Amino acid sequence: MEFEVVDFWLLVVGVVSLILYLKWFISNLKTSLPPGPPNWPIVGSLFYLSKCPHVAFANLAKKYGPIMYLRLGFVDHVILSNSEMAMELFKVHDAEFASRPKMIVGKYLGLDWSSITFSNYGDHWRLLRKIAATELLTIARINSFEPRRQEELGCMVEKIVEHSQGGKHVDMKQIFRELTRNNICRMLFGTRCETAKNFTGTDFDEFFNSVSKLIDSMAEFNLGDLVPFLKPFDLQGLEKNMKLAKDKMEHHVASILKEYKKGNKMVANSNVKDFVEILLNLDEKLDDATIKSIMVDMLAGGGDTTAIALEWALAEVIHNPEIMNRAREELDKVVGTNRRVHESDFPNLPYLHTIVKETLRLHPPAALTLGHLNVKDAQLLHYKIPANTTVLVNIWAINRDPKAWKKPLEFIPDRFLNNNISLSGSNYNLLPFGSGRRGCPGMDLAQHMVHCALATLIQTFDWSPPVGVKPKDMNMMEDYIGAFVVKANPLIVIAKPRLPPQFYKH
Numbered sequence: 001m002e003f004e005v006v007d008f009w010l011l012v013v014g015v016v017s018l019i020l021y022l023k024w025f026i027s028n029l030k031t032s033l034p035p036g037p038p039n040w041p042i043v044g045s046l047f048y049l050s051k052c053p054h055v056a057f058a059n060l061a062k063k064y065g066p067i068m069y070l071r072l073g074f075v076d077h078v079i080l081s082n083s084e085m086a087m088e089l090f091k092v093h094d095a096e097f098a099s100r101p102k103m104i105v106g107k108y109l110g111l112d113w114s115s116i117t118f119s120n121y122g123d124h125w126r127l128l129r130k131i132a133a134t135e136l137l138t139i140a141r142i143n144s145f146e147p148r149r150q151e152e153l154g155c156m157v158e159k160i161v162e163h164s165q166g167g168k169h170v171d172m173k174q175i176f177r178e179l180t181r182n183n184i185c186r187m188l189f190g191t192r193c194e195t196a197k198n199f200t201g202t203d204f205d206e207f208f209n210s211v212s213k214l215i216d217s218m219a220e221f222n223l224g225d226l227v228p229f230l231k232p233f234d235l236q237g238l239e240k241n242m243k244l245a246k247d248k249m250e251h252h253v254a255s256i257l258k259e260y261k262k263g264n265k266m267v268a269n270s271n272v273k274d275f276v277e278i279l280l281n282l283d284e285k286l287d288d289a290t291i292k293s294i295m296v297d298m299l300a301g302g303g304d305t306t307a308i309a310l311e312w313a314l315a316e317v318i319h320n321p322e323i324m325n326r327a328r329e330e331l332d333k334v335v336g337t338n339r340r341v342h343e344s345d346f347p348n349l350p351y352l353h354t355i356v357k358e359t360l361r362l363h364p365p366a367a368l369t370l371g372h373l374n375v376k377d378a379q380l381l382h383y384k385i386p387a388n389t390t391v392l393v394n395i396w397a398i399n400r401d402p403k404a405w406k407k408p409l410e411f412i413p414d415r416f417l418n419n420n421i422s423l424s425g426s427n428y429n430l431l432p433f434g435s436g437r438r439g440c441p442g443m444d445l446a447q448h449m450v451h452c453a454l455a456t457l458i459q460t461f462d463w464s465p466p467v468g469v470k471p472k473d474m475n476m477m478e479d480y481i482g483a484f485v486v487k488a489n490p491l492i493v494i495a496k497p498r499l500p501p502q503f504y505k506h
């Protein structure tokens with residue numbers, strides 16, 4: 001009898017243990033890490049990366065799938081490479097993955113991780129995003145700066161004429177950089193970069209060069225970020241250079257801020273409010289450090305990204321003359337040839353919109369999102385994502401996914417005619433500005449700048465590739481510099497004025 005009772009209880013314990021084990025086993029199976037390449041001791045999967053990480057990740061994804069785990073040094077990374085996975089992140093788990101990895105570059109470019117871009121998901125970031133969304137980058141505010149953007153376009157047109165005198169080739173990369181940098185400076189503090197120099201001694205070429213150096217260091221995987229015990233040694237010398245660049249960058253924004261605080265607005269009698277003025281007069285009083293970090297966000301986020309998009313857009317329409325002709329026909333029909341195109345014409349220029357969308361699909365300046373980080377253990381689909389994983393979305397791979405786009409490597413603006421696929425991040429097959437709460441707050445401004453400049457260029461000049469190069473033979477190769485996908489060869493072209501002389505005087 002006793003034996004029977006013992007047997008019974010042994011059986012119960014055995015069955016319960018088996019059930020618990022099976023449950024644990026199945027749940028572990030269900031929440032394993034995503035698949036990925038082998039991880040070697042210390043270096044992890046670093047060997048699989050190349051100069052163009054977005055291309056390396058896209059190639060690895062062909063083997064391991066659209067959600068992939070890599071350990072880079074000591075840091076867990078997950079790479080998402082298709083629209084389903086992007087939707088899973090941005091729509092289903094957006095808040096859980098809304099923090100940022102504490103990368104060394106954030107200390108310098110993000111002024112101690114205090115900028116919108118580099119700060120963690122929390123109250124400070126929320127306040128800054130709110131200010132950006134409700135005070136600085138609203139459509140009404142963007143529109144209030146249209147006269148300044150038009151003046152800048154006038155300067156750009158004049159410069160192109162000057163540079164192309166006698167049939168000389170024009171370096172558009174340089175021209176676009178100046179245009180977008182001046183546009184952003186004029187929103188921040190009213191004046192062009194050169195004028196700011198006369199006013200405060202601020203050398204904005206030096207400022208932007210410092211920012212570029214800091215952004216360049218983002219493109220290089222910093223060993224100090226990946227292998228924490230190597231951080232103090234700064235083996236690549238990156239941190240030393242970042243500190244130098246940050247000191248210059250901060251000095252320049254501080255000198256502008258100082259003038260404003262003394263009551264010296266740079267453009268007297270203007271009824272358009274500059275960003276710095278707005279930031280100094282908010283109901284929530286901001287300290288200088290916060291104002292400086294927002295200034296850096298705008299100057300760093302908005303300058304070169306937009307210039308790169310413009311360079312690709314103009315390169316593609318010169319490379320595809322039939323597209324250029326159709327865009328010009330549309331402009332001539334809607335705007336005519338008696339006045340320059342205005343931003344108010346945009347709703348009537350649907351073909352122009354398709355060119356901009358197609359440019360940002362095929363050539364998204366930011367190939368990867370910035371790192372998204374989960375502070376707690378989380379899941380994406382049924383995969384386990386350990387706390388403090390850096391999640392990157394491969395925008396470049398998604399925008400050219402053959403499952404989502406027909407002939408994905410061809411430049412076909414028509415694919416956006418008669419549909420309302422938008423660039424705003426609601427279509428997960430097209431994510432040049434990211435999506436969700438960490439998506440780009442400057443996307444409307446960027447689109448205004450690109451549309452307006454491209455329309456003006458197509459309206460006012462005839463364009464051709466350098467002598468001896470046919471449009472179809474133009475070099476459209478990509479390179480990855482400073483965390484951006486740029487044209488490997490700067491766009492150097494021939495521009496011939498096509499309208500009466502008054503169009504070219506500013």
Ligand code: HEM
Nearest residue numbers: 116117298301302305306366369370433434438440442446
């Ligand atoms: C064609 C131009 C631009 C492109 C392609 C672009 C793209 C992006 C992308 C992909 C992100 C990262 C999203 C993520 O991590 O998920 C981002 C973030 C950001 N962008 Fe842009 N951007 C552009 C223009 C601008 C402009 C004009 C500004 C401001 C004036 C700006 C300010 C920012 C800021 C502050 C962030 C960080 C947002 C956050 O962390 O909350 N960007 N942008």
